[in-house]
Amino acid sequence: MALLNKFINDELPLAFLWLILGLFAGLVYAVEMVGLDGSMTLLSPERARSLHISQMLYGFFPLILSLLPFALFQKEGVLSETAIEHLRRYFVVWNLFLLFMSMALLFGNIRGLPFYDFPYQLNFLLAFSGLFYLLALVDALRRYEKRPLWVNVSLVAVIAAPIALVVLMNPDYGQVEQTLVGPHGDNTLGMSFTLIPIYYLLIKLVATQEFKPRWHWLWIVPLAGYALSLIIRNFFHSLSYSEEWFFQYLTLLYLPLLWVWLRDAGVSFKTNPYLIFSIGAFIFVDLQGNFLFIPEIRALIHRNDLVVGHAHIAMGLGVAFMALAILHHLLPNLFRRVYAVIWTVLMALMALVLTIAGIIEAGGFTAAVEPFLSLRALIGALVVGMVLWITYERIRFRLDSPLKFYHLSGLLSDAGGGVILILGGAALFPLLGFSFSGTYEYIVFAFMIGTGLMHWYGIHSDPHRFAELSASVRAICASVFAALYMVGTMDGIALLVAFYDGLFALFYWLVLRGRE
Secondary structure, rough: OHHHHOOOOOHHHHHHHHHHHHHHHHHHHHOOOOOOOOOOOOHHHHHHHHHHHHHHHHHHHHHHOOHHHHHHHHHHHOOOOHHHHHHHHHHHHHHHHHHHHHHHHOOOOOOOOOOOOOHHHHHHHHHHHHHHHHHHHHHHHHHOOOOOOHOOOOOOHHHHHHHHHHHHHOOOOOHHOOOOOOHHHHHHHHHHHHHHHHHHHHHHHHHHHHHHHHHHHHHHHHHHHHHHHHHHHHHHHOOOOOHHHHHHHHHHHHHHHHHHHHHHHHHOOOOOHHHHHHHHHHHHHHHHHHHHHHHHHHHHHHHHOOOOOOOHHHHHHHHHHHHHHHHHHOOOOOOOOOHHHHHHHHHHHHHHHHHHHHHHHHHOOOOHHHHHHHHHHHHHHHHHHHHHHHHHHHHHHOOHHHHHHHHHHHHHHHHHHHHHHHHHHHHHHHHOOOOOOOOOHHHHHHHHHHHHHHHHHHHHHHHHHHHHHHHHHHHHHHHHHHHHHHHOOHHHHHHHHHHHHHHHHHHHHHHHOOOO
């Protein structure tokens, strides 16, 4: 297996975890919109929505998408093991950011912003991860005798990205927060432009014939328009509706550009279905966004409480399939064409359902909105189910010994139980008759997840060593919980934990230790 292919394959289980978490949070939010009361859990509506959006914007998809230059490096024969090691460190720091971000949002540290809801300080972790990304990039660059233009552009972007991240996301003067009011047509122009070089690199990656881009003026004009909009907004006056409308319409120039690039590169649906669907979604969202800018249409649809499927097509198909196009290119047996078709159909149905619900809510016609919201939740559940199946196909392993069954049960009970309790312990404990303070319990739940991860490593590496380690940890914890129960400091939950952990440890020591 090639270097990057193996690296991605090794990193996929954790990356899938973030994707499942983000999709599950979106599913919970969708179910809450039809009546589920999640206010007693960490996935209350505002937290679930924030976690869903943040994971989609900063989790699985951008992490995979950031590997695009390295897929091209591998194609051109300049990717080394040293660069892969730097990428491993880059993934470590980014995954740490995602963990801290998820916990911050779950525990209510949210700011109510649409694209950037986590604490500003966490941006420094992202910037730190960029250091290792830059080292990996430089290692590949020095192996070129003459660097292509796309390589130099990537280098400039990587150097500028951490600085831009810290500056633009600043809560006092950041561009992101300055464009929250109004139709933000200039911001849409800027966001759309960032996708064009990515599409160029993707087309270059999967091209079936020599590809030399043409018609550069079609991206130069929108770029100049975006720069002009920033100058007007920041140094002269707030943009009027007509001015934003003008800048929004510049995005239409991208459509013939992408068509020409696909034709010149010989890329078709058979070559990479994910890329074709992604560009199709980009075209649809571009046309839809310009249509929604018409004042009369905007008044009818776009200012109600529901997003009318626009963001779901843009992110759930357009950006998501950019990342999946890379994975299909490198791991085609896992990210198969059938999944691209099923995912596209489901997201299109979700967008349609949300559009109808949005028009009903805005008073376009009279009907009950609840059935459409229920359909939205059902479609979301199907998307989650499909991702779980792909994850299963990647992580499935042989249970060929009693010790592996032991580790699997520990993984499911501790890691799985810990996740359930972190999300819903505040609601579950009172139902079971236990007190819940909402402080130390979360630390215990996190420790449960850590114990479960020992069993994960026991399945995939030295099973007896990790069984010994987990049993020792369990025995120590059991003794402390038992002591706290007997002295009267804790209630029956301490006795339950002591019994469970003690029994689990004893089963290994008395039954499984020393057995092959």
